[in-house]
Amino acid sequence: MQNLISAVGEAQSSRFEERERVQEGRCFDEMTLADGSIRAVYGKIARWLAGTPAELLASRRSQAELLFRRIGITFSVYGVKDASERLIPFDIIPRIMLRSEWASLEAGLLQRVKALNLFLADVYSGQEIIKAGRIPAELVLGNPQFRPEMVGVKVPHDIFVHIAGIDVVRTGEDDFYVLEDNVRTPSGVSYMLENREVMMRLAPDLFAEHRVAPVENYPDALLASLRSVAPAARGEPTIAVLTPGRYNSAYYEHSFLADKLGVELVEGRDLVVEDDVVYMRTTQGPKRVDVIYRRIDDDFLDPAAFRPDSVIGAKGLMRAYQAGNVTLANAVGTGVADDKAIYTYMPEIIEFYLGEKALLKNVPTWRCREPEALRYVLDHLADLVVKEVGGSGGYGMLVGPHATKAERQDFAAKLARDPAHFIAQPTLALSTCPTFFDAGVAPRHVDLRPFVLTGANGVVRVVPGGLTRVALIENSLVVNSSQGGGTKDTWIVEDRTFDELAPLQSGTGAA
Amino acid sequence: MLSRTADNLFWLARYVERADFLARIVEATQRLAALPTSYAGTGTEWESALESSGAADGYRATRGVVEEAGVVEYLTFAQDNPSSIRNCIEFARADARAVRTALTGEVWEAINGAWIELKRFEKAHVGRGRYDREDMSRFLEFVKKTSLDYDGSVYRTMLRNDAYWFSRLGLFVERADNTARILDVKYHVLLPEDEAVGGSLDYFQWTAILRAVSALTAYHWVYRESVKPWLIADLLILKPEMPRSLIACYGNIVRFLDAIAGAYGISGPAQAQAHEVMTRLESVSTKDIFAKGLHEFITEFVEANDRLGQTINGQYLL
Numbered sequence: 001m002q003n004l005i006s007a008v009g010e011a012q013s014s015r016f017e018e019r020e021r022v023q024e025g026r027c028f029d030e031m032t033l034a035d036g037s038i039r040a041v042y043g044k045i046a047r048w049l050a051g052t053p054a055e056l057l058a059s060r061r062s063q064a065e066l067l068f069r070r071i072g073i074t075f076s077v078y079g080v081k082d083a084s085e086r087l088i089p090f091d092i093i094p095r096i097m098l099r100s101e102w103a104s105l106e107a108g109l110l111q112r113v114k115a116l117n118l119f120l121a122d123v124y125s126g127q128e129i130i131k132a133g134r135i136p137a138e139l140v141l142g143n144p145q146f147r148p149e150m151v152g153v154k155v156p157h158d159i160f161v162h163i164a165g166i167d168v169v170r171t172g173e174d175d176f177y178v179l180e181d182n183v184r185t186p187s188g189v190s191y192m193l194e195n196r197e198v199m200m201r202l203a204p205d206l207f208a209e210h211r212v213a214p215v216e217n218y219p220d221a222l223l224a225s226l227r228s229v230a231p232a233a234r235g236e237p238t239i240a241v242l243t244p245g246r247y248n249s250a251y252y253e254h255s256f257l258a259d260k261l262g263v264e265l266v267e268g269r270d271l272v273v274e275d276d277v278v279y280m281r282t283t284q285g286p287k288r289v290d291v292i293y294r295r296i297d298d299d300f301l302d303p304a305a306f307r308p309d310s311v312i313g314a315k316g317l318m319r320a321y322q323a324g325n326v327t328l329a330n331a332v333g334t335g336v337a338d339d340k341a342i343y344t345y346m347p348e349i350i351e352f353y354l355g356e357k358a359l360l361k362n363v364p365t366w367r368c369r370e371p372e373a374l375r376y377v378l379d380h381l382a383d384l385v386v387k388e389v390g391g392s393g394g395y396g397m398l399v400g401p402h403a404t405k406a407e408r409q410d411f412a413a414k415l416a417r418d419p420a421h422f423i424a425q426p427t428l429a430l431s432t433c434p435t436f437f438d439a440g441v442a443p444r445h446v447d448l449r450p451f452v453l454t455g456a457n458g459v460v461r462v463v464p465g466g467l468t469r470v471a472l473i474e475n476s477l478v479v480n481s482s483q484g485g486g487t488k489d490t491w492i493v494e495d496r497t498f499d500e501l502a503p504l505q506s507g508t509g510a511a
Numbered sequence: 512m513l514s515r516t517a518d519n520l521f522w523l524a525r526y527v528e529r530a531d532f533l534a535r536i537v538e539a540t541q542r543l544a545a546l547p548t549s550y551a552g553t554g555t556e557w558e559s560a561l562e563s564s565g566a567a568d569g570y571r572a573t574r575g576v577v578e579e580a581g582v583v584e585y586l587t588f589a590q591d592n593p594s595s596i597r598n599c600i601e602f603a604r605a606d607a608r609a610v611r612t613a614l615t616g617e618v619w620e621a622i623n624g625a626w627i628e629l630k631r632f633e634k635a636h637v638g639r640g641r642y643d644r645e646d647m648s649r650f651l652e653f654v655k656k657t658s659l660d661y662d663g664s665v666y667r668t669m670l671r672n673d674a675y676w677f678s679r680l681g682l683f684v685e686r687a688d689n690t691a692r693i694l695d696v697k698y699h700v701l702l703p704e705d706e707a708v709g710g711s712l713d714y715f716q717w718t719a720i721l722r723a724v725s726a727l728t729a730y731h732w733v734y735r736e737s738v739k740p741w742l743i744a745d746l747l748i749l750k751p752e753m754p755r756s757l758i759a760c761y762g763n764i765v766r767f768l769d770a771i772a773g774a775y776g777i778s779g780p781a782q783a784q785a786h787e788v789m790t791r792l793e794s795v796s797t798k799d800i801f802a803k804g805l806h807e808f809i810t811e812f813v814e815a816n817d818r819l820g821q822t823i824n825g826q827y828l829l
Contacts, residue, residue, distance in 0.1 A: 071616075072608070072623050246609050259612040270513050281514045283673060283827040284775050 027429035028172045029443050030095065041096050041493065042434075044209050049093070049434065049441055057092060057436050060202045064090050067198050073190070073252055089486035090195060092202060095433045095446060095468045099213070102464055102492045105168065105176055105450070108360030110460045111350060113164045113452040116183055116337050118353035120160035124150045124333060134352050135345050138420075139369075143342070144390055145335030147298065149305060153322050155331050156231050157456040162329035163222070163293075164452040165189075168360070168466075170431040177363045177428065178346070179447065183330060183338045185295050188467040189451050190253035193218060193260075195467075195489040213464035213492040218451065219260035221463065222293075225455035226261070229327050230290045237290035239263040240280060242271075244296050244312040254295050261293075268296070273316030276323040291327045292317075298332050340423050341367065341389040363428060369420040377424040378415065381408045384424040386415065401427065430477055433488065435470055445471045447479050448490065464492040516613050517677045518828035519606040523622070524665075524681030526603035530596045531658035532689040532723075533586050534651040536560050539722040541644070544579060546715055556719075557582040562696040563723070566592055580642035587650065588636055596654055600629045603661075613674045617664035625657040673774060676767040680823065683767070687760035687816050690747055693723050695809045701740040702805060717743055724755045744805060745797040757812060758792040764819070765789045771827070781822045788815050 031042040038046045049057075068074075068087050097105075122128050123140050124147075130137045140146055165186025167179040196215050200207055223239070230237030243254035245267050258265035270280050271289070279286035294301065300310040305318035320326045336342065342349075344365040347358040366373035366384075377384060381400050388396035398411040415422055432443035450466030468488040469479035479485040540560040557577050561567040569592055570577070570585050589595045604626040611619055632650050639646065662682070669675045694701070700716045717738045721727040726746060733750060734742050750756045765785045772778040800808045 069627065070620055070623060072611070072619065246605065251608075255608075255611040264513050264516075265612050266513060267515065270515050281829075283512050283514055283517045283677075283771075 027445075028170065028175075028431040030097075030170070030431050030433045030446075032434075032443070041098050044206070045093065045096060045434070048203075048206055054438075054440065058438060061090075061092050061436060064092060064198050064202055067201070068194070071194065073194050073256075088191065089472060090198065091435050091470055091472075091486050091488045092199070093434050093436050093441065094199060094203075094206070094489045094491045095448075096210075096491045096493055097465075098495050099464075099492055100495050102213075104359070106462055106464070108176070108178075108358070109166050109168075109450055109452050109462055111354065111356065111359050112166060112178065112181070112346065113161060113454060113460055114458070115346070115350040115353050116164065116181060117159060117161050117454060119349050120331070120334055120337050121155075121158045122353070123336060124153065124155075124160075129349070129352050132352065134348050135342075136369075139341050139345075140336060143336045143339055145298075145333070145339055147333035147336075149318065149322070150331070150333040154324060156324065156327045157229050159229055159454050159456065160331040160334050161337070162225055162229060162331075162454050164454070165449045165466075166452060168448045168450065169428055170446075170448070171428055172431075176360060178360050179363060179428075180340075181338045181343060181346070182449075183334045184297065185330065186449070186451065187250045187253055187295070188449055188469075189218060190256040191487050192451070192465065192467040192490070194256075195487055199489040210491060210493050213494075215463045215465050218463045219257065221453050221461045222257070223261050223263075225453045225459070225461065226291050226293055226327075226329060228456035228459070229329065231324055231327055234288075234290060238288060239291040239293065240266045240289050242266055242268070242292050242294040242296055242314075244268075244300070248295075250295065257293070263293075266292075268310075268312045268314045271314035271317065273314060273320050276316070276320045276325050278314070278317060278320045278326045289326060291329065293329045298335065301328075301332065339389055340365075340387055341369070341420075344423060363425050366424040368415060368422040368424060373424075374415070374419045377422075378412055381412060383426065385427055386411065386422050386424045389421055389423055399427075427477070430471075433468070433470065435472065435486075435488075442474070444474070445477050445479065446488065465490040512613070512673050512677075514828050516610045517673065518824075519610040520613060520674055520677045521681035521684075521823070521828060523603050523606040523610070524678045525685040526599040526606070527622075527658050527661045528682050528685040529594065529689070530599035530603070530654050532686075533564055533594070533596050533599070534654040535723045535725060536564050536693070537583055537586055538648070538651055539719045541579070541583075542722065543715055543719045559696050560586070563693045564594065565692065566594055569593075583642060583647060587647070588633060597629065597633065600625055600654075600657070615664065615668040617668040618661065621657070621660040621664045625653075625660065628653060628657075671770075673771055676770050676774075677827070679767045680764060683760045683763040684816065684820050684823070686755055687757055687764070688813065690724055690755050690757055690760070691809055691813045691816065693720055694744070694747055695806070695813060698805045698809060701744050702801075713740070714738060720747075726753060726755060729753055741797055741801065744800065748800065748808075749792065749795070749797060758789075761785065761789045761792055768823075779826045781819065781826045784815070784819050784822055788812070788819065 030039065031046065032038055065087060068090060074087055119129065123130070127140070129135050130140060161183045163186060165182040165188065167182065169177050169179050171177065192215055226239050227237055239261065240263055241254055241258040241261065243251060243265055245251065248254070255265050264280060266280050272279050272281060272286060274286075278289045278292070280289050296312055299307045301313045302315060302317040303310045303313055304315045306313070317326070318332070321328055321332065344362065344367050346362055350356060350358040366377050368374045368377055368386075377386065381398070384400045386398040386400070398408065400408065403411070430445040430447060433446045434441045435444040446468050448466050448468050450462055453461045455461070468490040470486045470488055471477055471479045471484065472486045473484045476484065537560065540556050544556040557579055558567070560582055561570050561577065564586055566586060570582065573591060574581050574585060585592050585595065587596045590597065592598065604622050607614060607619060607622040632653065636646070636650075665675065665678055669678070697716065697720050700713045717740055718727055720743060721730050721738070724747065730738065730743070730746055733746060733753065736742075746753050746756060748757050751758050751762060753759055768782045768785050772782050
């Protein structure tokens with residue numbers, strides 16, 4: 001789970017107001033308000049928790065683990081010996097959001113992904129946004145994720161980002177922030193789907209009471225999107241999922257998706273490119289491939305075009321792609337849009353292409369490339385999280401409040417040498433959700449990754465919900481699965497179901 | 512279907528079948544070795560177990576003296592024996608994982624479940640640090656059960672398309688190889704003239720062969736007489752109703768290769784070769800085989816079977 005591991009959770013506590021709230025346990029809890037009352041949307045969950053003995057919850061949890069283990073939903077951690085197949089801990093208390101909350105989130109997500117697609121189409125063609133002076137040229141053209149090979153390439157249907165995973169955090173009743181856009185090969189959707197399946201087996205009554213919006217149509221929506229972006233009319237397109245292979249950390253997800261889509265799961269060695277057409281080797285000879293949902297990074301896609309040492313790609317793939325004979329989802333070069341420096345321009349990007357104000361907020365960010373911002377950041381290192389713009393997985397990052405003085409000094413030197421490579425953000429008080437432990441139920445910080453699909457003719461789809469990740473360690477804001485993060489099923493429920501419920505007192509709720 | 516997928520399905524089946532065969536070899540040999548030497552004892556039971564399972568060279572190169580604990584360890588839990596039961600299950604599971612999309616949930620669970628169970632056995636085995644016959648027999652039971660689970664779930668749940676046919680091909684190519692191998696190692700006790708020489712002393716050798724291919728009961732049902740070496744050869748080579756006989760394996764191999772050819776609309780060298788072997792098996796009698804020489808016959812068969820494996824590989828799996 002490269003992306004899943006890397007993505008969020010880098011927000012940590014600071015000396016800011018938010019931090020005080022975290023430390024005093026006053027950050028927004030999605031079930032229990034500061035005055036001890038239970039938010040209506042969690043009423044039934046609170047009753048369920050109160051009415052279910054801890055042993056029963058524990059046995060449900062081990063049942064869930066058994067199911068995951070048997071299905072083989074495991075992930076690998078790179079560089080950790082003997083941990084080649086681990087389970088991501090699953091929390092059996094679902095996270096609940098109202099349909100109305102989701103609706104505004106959804107509108108913001110769709111808007112954002114539309115803008116990301118227009119932005120990418122533009123930077124690889126007319127570069128109008130640069131000409132208009134709305135974004136500095138060097139941020140785009142000098143970006144390591146910018147692929148000059150893509151300039152002028154007509155990608156099928158002008159869609160670059162077919163699958164996006166947008167990481168969202170919540171800090172209050174109505175406060176959502178986008179923490180990160182993932183538009184390369186975002187992962188985690190199999191957990192969203194399997195968590196739901198397991199949850200339905202473990203708590204059928206809760207489902208019956210809640211009327212949860214389904215997510216199970218995600219594979220169908222994905223298939224429809226992928227079919228719609230096939231290059232030219234050649235009849236029914238042949239689609240394949242391209243995986244680095246069974247040793248990849250997200251291999252389970254790749255095979256899961258191929259299976260749900262009903263398409264072949266191919267590795268680079270299964271593909272051959274001849275006369276700029278991609279074929280897969282089958283028992284009946286070569287078969288032409290039209291759409292490739294690739295889960296391999298740009299760098300490894302084609303040894304002839306990118307890293308020559310790649311053994312997981314297919315030689316000649318890029319030429320076939322440039323010739324318009326195959327669709328890659330996502331397109332090559334999308335990384336330029338999920339870079340942390342570009343992220344800070346998302347409000348401008350949305351406004352430039354859509355003429356609308358961004359519906360979802362960005363986390364306030366200091367761009368260290370700007371001298372004033374740099375000065376501020378250097379002065380407030382102890383309060384800020386400083387990230388490398390192209391980094392992921394928490395590497396090359398300083399968490400001010402948790403760093404030692406020496407670490408901060410070292411980092412300040414690095415920052416001063418090369419400010420353009422860094423951004424800084426305050427730490428956010430991520431919301432918490434009730435989470436089950438052997439010792440009882442306790443609040444833990446969460447984030448959310450919804451998956452947004454884009455097909456031909458600008459059809460954008462998002463299934464209600466997404467993958468909720470939870471930081472299982474007390475007070476931790478790190479939800480990464482490599483660092484003690486777990487997942488939860490995410491329920492979007494109808495508002496009216498809760499109208500008649502009076503708020504409950506916390507005494508009737510969880511321990 | 513992807514060639515790589517077909518390849519994985521083919522080998523997945525082979526590994527499961529091989530694990531099952533190894534478990535039976537170990538069990539049959541333990542039985543034989545436990546007899547007083549005046550009954551069966553050639554004293555070389557564990558040598559032939561190694562030979563039958565194709566592990567003799569590897570064992571000699573890495574282990575010392577041939578004795579029960581060493582050989583059983585080598586055939587079951589040894590990590591450095593590429594064909595140990597443990598490695599067969601490990602490889603089978605790796606293949607299954609690589610082709611999950613081509614497997615039904617039931618087949619995947621049969622293999623993955625076996626693998627999880629294997630890890631438990633391994634842990635206990637390593638923790639114990641010594642050879643324990645009772646634990647070993649539980650382990651061997653589990654291995655045999657695994658092949659039943661796998662086989663049954665393939666049979667009951669998989670679509671009858673090329674994925675199924677390649678799985679079955681793997682199983683029968685491996686099974687034919689196993690049956691031929693045990694005949695090859697034990698052929699000398701099956702020769703008619705040996706009866707005069709060794710007399711009933713070989714009785715337990717014969718029944719050990721039958722046990723290794725789980726055919727002891729079948730023998731009695733088919734022949735309704737006491738165990739005769741030439742009838743064992745007849746049963747294991749030419750009796751179509753005996754599921755591990757060479758002819759039964761080839762009946763299936765031919766059938767599934769023809770199914771593939773039918774679905775793909777083209778027949779190739781694999782079909783031709785399989786039919787050739789089948790025709791030979793159908794046209795020969797036990798008498799002919801013994802006249803020509805059992806050993807030569809078996810050696811020829813093993814080579815033909817290997818060749819077919821390579822042809823299938825070249826025609827479909829690359």
